[in-house]
Structures are given as C-alpha cells and as structure tokens.
Amino acid sequence: MTPEKQTAEEQRLQENRERTAYWMRWGSYVSERQWGTVREDYSEDGEAWNYFSHSQAPARAYRWGEDGIAGISDNHQRLCFAIALWNGNDPILKERLFGLTGPQGNHGEDVKEYYFYLDNTPTHSYMKYLYRYPQACYPYEDLVETNQQRDRMAPEYELIDTGIFEQDGYFDVEIEYAKASPEDILIQIHITNHGTEQRTLHLLPTLWFRNTWAWGYDREKPQLKVFSEDDHIQVIEANHPTLGKRWFYYPVATEAEESGTLLFTENDTNKQKVFGEANDSPYVKDAFHEYVIHNNQDAVNGDRLGTKVTSYYPVSLAPGATRTLRLRLCDNAELENPFGADFTSTFEVRHNEADAFYHRICPCELTPEQRQVLRQGFAGMLWGKQYYYYVVEEWLEGDPAQPDPPGGHKTGRNSEWQHIFNEDVLSMPDTWEYPWYAAWDLAFHLVPLAMIDPDFAKLQLSRLTREWYMHPNGQVPAYEWDFSSVNPPVEAWGAWQVYKLEKEFYDRADTDFLERVFQKLLLNFTWWVNRKDVEGRNVFQGGFLGLDNIGVFDRSAEIPGGGHLQQADGTSWMAMYCLNMMEIALELARSNPAYEDIASKFFEHFLYIAYAIDGTGDASVSLWDETDHFYYDALEFPDGHHELMKVRSIVGLIPLFAVNTIEQETLDRFKGFRKRTQWFTENRHDLTQKIACMQAPGQGARRLLAIADPDRLRCILQVMLDESEFLSPYGIRSVSKYHEAHPYKIQIDGKDYQVKYEPAESTTPMFGGNSNWRGPVWFPINYLIIEALYRFHHYFGDDFKVECPTGSGNDATLREVAIELSRRLTRLFMRDDNGRRPFYGDVDRFQTDPQWRDLLLFHEYYHGDNGVGLGASHQTGWTGLVTRLIQQCAQYDSPQ
Incomplete structure (x- = not known):
C-alpha cells in the first residue's frame, strides 16, 4: 500500500x-x-x-x-x-x-x-x-x-x-x-x-x-x-x-x-x-x-x-x-x-x-448487519490484547520479601518449565475466563489480527517460538494451567496464514518472518515425532488435543484398562503439519535453494503418515472404517487386539485438513523437488495408492496432496453435510446428531463409557465442564473445514460437486459448500426474518430492546441446533474468525 x-x-x-x-x-x-x-x-x-x-x-x-x-x-x-x-x-x-x-x-x-x-x-x-x-x-x-x-x-x-x-x-x-x-x-x-x-x-x-x-x-x-x-x-x-x-x-x-x-x-x-x-x-x-x-x-x-x-x-x-x-x-x-x-x-x-x-x-458492499459484526468482532480482538507477565522460576521459588511458598508449589504445576520468562502484550482467548495465552487458540487469532495488524500477528507467533517460551526440547507451551498439555500443532498453519494475509491486504511478503518461525518449528516438529509417536509407526497420540471431552474418556490421562489410543485427529494434525511445513519450505526455496530439499523431506513424511493412518506399513490397524466410510480413533488393548472407537465426531473430519495443492509453476521451478515426488509416485505405490498424491493434473495443471482421495472425500462430505448428522443451521457440529438417539458405548474393565450428542453445555465433569466438544459448533474447526474445501476446489474446480445438504438434490461445487458453511456461521450474529439474532436465543431483552439488541458478544462455542452462544462470552479469539468469513462472503457476492 x-x-x-x-x-x-x-x-x-x-x-x-x-x-x-x-x-x-x-x-x-x-x-x-x-x-x-x-x-x-x-x-x-x-x-x-x-x-x-x-x-x-x-x-x-x-x-x-x-x-x-x-x-x-x-x-x-x-x-x-x-x-x-x-x-x-x-x-x-x-x-x-x-x-x-x-x-x-x-x-x-x-x-x-x-x-x-x-x-x-x-x-x-x-x-x-x-x-x-x-x-x-x-x-x-x-x-x-x-x-x-x-x-x-x-x-x-x-x-x-x-x-x-x-x-x-x-x-x-x-x-x-x-x-x-x-x-x-x-x-x-x-x-x-x-x-x-x-x-x-x-x-x-x-x-x-x-x-x-x-x-x-x-x-x-x-x-x-x-x-x-x-x-x-x-x-x-x-x-x-x-x-x-x-x-x-x-x-x-x-x-x-x-x-x-x-x-x-x-x-x-x-x-x-x-x-x-x-x-x-x-x-x-x-x-x-x-x-x-x-x-x-x-x-x-x-x-x-x-x-x-x-x-x-x-x-x-x-x-x-x-x-x-x-x-x-x-x-x-x-x-x-x-x-x-x-x-x-x-x-x-x-x-x-x-x-x-x-x-x-473490507471495501465490498456489506449489509449494516455484516458491517456491525465485522467492526465489533475486530474491536473484541484488539481489546483482547493484554499484558502478560509470568516468570516461572521466580514464581516457583517465591520472592525475597515474601514467605516461602509451600513445598508442593515448588515441585507442582509447570515446574518443568523453569525457562519460561513471559512479559509481553499478547492476544488472550477470552479477557475474563481465559486471561492468558493459549497456543492453539492463538493460531486462529492470527487470521483476524493479520487482516488489520500483521506486525502484531507476526509478533505473537514469534513469541511462542522464542527461547523464553518454547521448551528446550521443542515443545510449545500450551497454557498456564498446564504448559505441558498437548494442543494441535497449528503454528505452521498460522504462520502461513499471516504470511498470505499480509500479502493479500498489504502487498508485503515477509519471508524473513516466515524463515525465522520455520526454523523454530523444525524443533517443534521433531518433538512431536520423538515424543508423540510412541511406537514409531507414524500414528500419533497427542492426548486431548484441545478438544477436551470429545472422547469416550480423558485422552490425556491413562487409558482405562491399560490400553493405548491411536488417534485419527492426532495423526491427521501431523499430516497437516507436514504439508504446512512443505508449503512454507517451497516458498522459502524461491530465495534459498536449500529449502527445496527440506520441502521434499516433509513431502516424504506426509506420505508415511498418510500410509500409516490406513493401517499399512508398521501400523497395526486402519483408522478408516470401510463399512462406515469414516475415520475413527482406535483403542489398542494390552493383549494386542484393536477396536475402533466409532464416535462420529470431528475427529473423523480432521483428516480433511491435510490437503494442499502444488502449482505447475512450482514443479517447473523446483526440478529437484519434482524429481523426488515423481520417484515416490512411480516407485512407492504402496505409499500413494490410497491417497490423493500428485498423480493427475487438476485445474490449472496443479497437483493435489491429501489424505482423502476423491472417493473418500465424497463419503466424508456426505456425512458431514447431512443435517441429521453434522450439518446444523449454524455450521458443522462437533459430534454427529446421530448419537442423540444412538449413543456410542463401550465397557472396559466392567466400567461403562459413552459419548452422546450434547448440543449445549457439557453434562460431564471432564476437563471441568466449562467447554463441550460433544455436539456444539466451534469456529476454529469450521474455519479449517472451509479452508480445506477451498483447497480441494482449487484442484477439482467446478466439475466436482456434492449434494448440499445431503439428500436435498442441490448439487454444489466445493467452493459453494464453503460459502454456504460461512453463511451459516455468520448467520449466528445476524437478525433473522423475525428480527432475532440466533446467538442470543430466547433472551428477549437482547432480541427486542433497542438499548440491547445491537450489542454483540462472541462466544466460545454455539448450540448445535439453535445457535445459542455458550461457554465464555467474550471469546473474541477464535470466534473472531467470523470477520474473515464475512469478508470472504462479501467478496463472493460482489460483482466480478
């Protein structure tokens, strides 16, 4: 500019x-x-x-x-x-x-x-x-x-x-x-x-x-x-x-x-x-x-x-x-x-x-409602910038002029993070309920922040990877209640989003930022490979992965009966991580050829992870179920047998996120990278036969890399876009509505466990009960689904269509599906035909009183059926993604 x-x-x-x-x-x-x-x-x-x-x-x-x-x-x-x-x-x-x-x-x-x-x-x-x-x-x-x-x-x-x-x-x-x-x-x-x-x-x-x-x-x-x-x-x-x-x-x-x-x-x-x-x-x-x-x-x-x-x-x-x-x-x-x-x-x-x-x-034509949501959404993101000060070593030891902390304090929470020295202005998930930074929330904050202040967005990600944040072993701190908790590895995705958005909105390409973050994320990627692939089979066990109570039991704790969980989402997050790192490496290779080899390494690692999720190679069970045509976690019992945990949840949708397209220009430019990818596709059919892997040129002669090939993509979308399953009037539910009448149940060592569709607040005490991934609509997952659909459409073009909603007879391109999901999400904040905003539910004062009805809140998550706002009420962090969705919808609707 x-x-x-x-x-x-x-x-x-x-x-x-x-x-x-x-x-x-x-x-x-x-x-x-x-x-x-x-x-x-x-x-x-x-x-x-x-x-x-x-x-x-x-x-x-x-x-x-x-x-x-x-x-x-x-x-x-x-x-x-x-x-x-x-x-x-x-x-x-x-x-x-x-x-x-x-x-x-x-x-x-x-x-x-x-x-x-x-x-x-x-x-x-x-x-x-x-x-x-x-x-x-x-x-x-x-x-x-x-x-x-x-x-x-x-x-x-x-x-x-x-x-x-x-x-x-x-x-x-x-x-x-x-x-x-x-x-x-x-x-x-x-x-x-x-x-x-x-x-x-x-x-x-x-x-x-x-x-x-x-x-x-x-x-x-x-x-x-x-x-x-x-x-x-x-x-x-x-x-x-x-x-x-x-x-x-x-x-x-x-x-x-x-x-x-x-x-x-x-x-x-x-x-x-x-x-x-x-x-x-x-x-x-x-x-x-x-x-x-x-x-x-x-x-x-x-x-x-x-x-x-x-x-x-x-x-x-x-x-x-x-x-x-x-x-x-x-x-x-x-x-x-x-x-x-x-x-x-x-x-x-x-x-x-x-x-x-x-x-x-957002110069596009916006309705007054859209502009109001956009403005207050950005306002919340910026009011959510707060001073954060926490020096763990001093906190553990206590201060010279104060009584010594009790012994349990010195060896308790975060005692393995004594290198932490945080003193910065950071973006908070919620200014009251979560007044601290959270690594995986922050990655999503970067999208709206990069639209309005890419320098601050870059600073946030740079902080997480600095020596006084990142653990010497390469782990990124999760959040202050437990820095050692494991969240999805979305930092590389966030870095790429910031880089792209700065180019889109401000015509600046900050490769220095991209390279600095990439170098640190190499350490984090290695930590994941060494620490969370317990059996060395490219199947990952991240624990709760920020999804709190989505599982049958606490996935971060010891598995009942001494079993071992192979996670479809953990494995898919790592496949996505590989593709994010490959994409960044190819961009950096434009000015430094050394990154071309690194891009090839991440391409190879992606293939091994995609291969493993199908139970091939050293993996002992496929996480894809050929009967249901869906991905599930698998529980491995001490005696070696496995059982798929057939919960229809976003765990089975996360494999969609591992998708990328490669332009023909990129293949022409990086001949070494092209040569190595061709070698794999020609000589390692075992690695590539069940995924979308570079084989056929798509729109613009570009190539596709994805865990889900076209057949599996159709199967997943058929379930995802079914209004009796995942598709709600306000986005994609975190658990299928199918489980409302058909709870998933399993008995281990004589104890019953179950997951039932719960569209509102959690009815279980798991993770304190202040968030629920068993049915409501969450913005971060929906945003990644929408982005994945855009990427698939970038390859397939308008010829690839699916029913949306399933069973409606309405065929839509994947771009049109992405826009439809965006509209359903933004509809949460817009007045309907009766003049009521869905997220305020039946609170009449907020719906009808002129002094209240234009005051917007951005909640942590939303009721899976009626869209009522739930959880933290000032969660302008990742729910602030609505600002980008409004801008994309406005671009789509504007005359070309």
Missing part, C-alpha cells in the same frame, strides 16, 4: 513498524481478571481459584499484573488507568468484573457482567467500551448460590435472569479513548441513567502503578503527586523509574458541576484485612472503598502522595440524562486548555479514521 493510498491508521501502523513513532506503547492492556489466575497462585495444591479470590482482590496487591474495567496501560504495565464505580447500594466498589470460579459454576467458570467492546483500532488510536451497571444492589450471593444449586443438566443462571435490569434500572458507562499523539491519550466517560428515578453514580477514574516494589528486589518505588491545580484543573504527576514522567489531567468538576475530590493511597495489600497482620502503612489498596462506602476519610493520604490516585465524582443524573467526564494522560505538563476544542475534534477525527480503516479492510 503506497503512502498516498494509506489510511491514517495505516500510516500510524507504518510509523510504529519503522519506529518513528511508538503508537503501541499505550493500549487496552489491563486484564479484566487477574485474581484466580495461576500466576497469582502460591498454594500447595494448585487450587488457583481459591488461593486469590474475587473477595480478596480489592484489598490484596497482585504480584504479576493488574485488572480493571475498560483499563489501559503502557506495554509493560507500569502505569495503569481504569474506572471504579459505586451505585450507592453495593457492598464494594465495582473496580473489576465479577464471575463464578470453576468450582462455583454448574458449567465451570463464567463472568456475570455485561460489557461490550464497541470499537478499537490496531494502534489503539480510538477505542470504545460499554459497561452496563445495575442500579440495585449487585446480586453476588444470589449468583453463586443459585448456580451451585443447579446441576449440569440445568442452564447457567445469568445476571439478567436475576431481574436486576427490569424497569431499565441500570447505568450505561461508556468509555472512549482517542490518541492525539502516541503519548497523549484523551479519555471521555459518558454516563447515562436508564432508570426511572433520579440516581447518583459514584465515579472514580483511577490511575495507579502496578506494584513492583513489595517483592524484595530493591526496585525504586514510583510516585504519584499533585503537580498543579486551580479552579478548573487538577494535574497529577506520575513519576516512574523506567517509564519516566507522565501527567494526568482531572477536571475539578464534571459538565454538570459535580465536584471532584482527589484521593491518594498506596497500591499495597491491606494485610490486616487479608491476613490479620499489621499493615506497613495506614494507606492501602482498598482505601477508596473505605472512603466512599464507609466515609472513612482517614483511609486516604492527606499529604496527597501515593501509588494510586483518583478524583471522586458523585454524578447525579435525572432519568434518561447523560453526563460526560473528560480526562487526559500525556507527556506534557503544561497544557493550557487540555479539554478545549481540540479535545472534541480529536475524537471526531479518530472515529472517522477508524471508519476509513475498516472500510479499507
């Missing part, structure tokens, strides 16, 4: 990339939950949810991060800003989002608040967030007690179910940020009273330093103090040893003349309240709570110094009224008119620039 064609946001991205302006220093990096995380857990038993609870969070300083509502910070989270609120009835200030812990929820952990990501740009030059705060006393105890009374067969009890929003008794608190420059951040807080009576909202916009001084490393303590004040403006100086000085501008009064009172305290633990010990200072973390709710004026520092400051505004609003508070954080102590005309105009300009940027990303 040439400079004259760039949008203003793209120019900022370029300035950041070229390091002429650091637009990324400040962003929405403050977590929405730090309590209950592994990082803050120093218990012996590893029960992180119980060690640092929500009830302790107001008074207890965090070790590894901070949390807040609509918060921002610098990229090392030294200085933070967020809002605190009080409705006059709650027992505590609303400083962070509340939710149930894993043990409290009847379906696992679950946030019990309503907040929405309305807008964000990659440089965070413009951001908007909405928090919906009830005016009645927040029902903390009711939410906990009622959910604990419900079993797994009952739905979760949500905040809206309590009736607290009836008669519109709530405040809307909308927070907007706009950057006048990389170090000049303008803040607007709009408060609206949606109730029927005059109400006061107590607003505390809070600035504070993350506590880095209480742990015994002799770090110099930062300080906040009054720099200047007059009748209109109060200026706070924030002085940090490494960040330097910044100044925060508070107005003396709001636009309605509610006056603000400066309050100071320290971001230190209230030891007396939390541990029953004497405090080091009378000024502690929960001082503002004491001041506002209990009128304890001695709780704050009268000398007006500290590491945490706010200006307290009791804002009185008539029914329907809105008040606005303006604030400013910058590197200039001498602004003459910080809230003047330029303040308002900056917001207008940045909002218009955001519009122009997103129109550039």
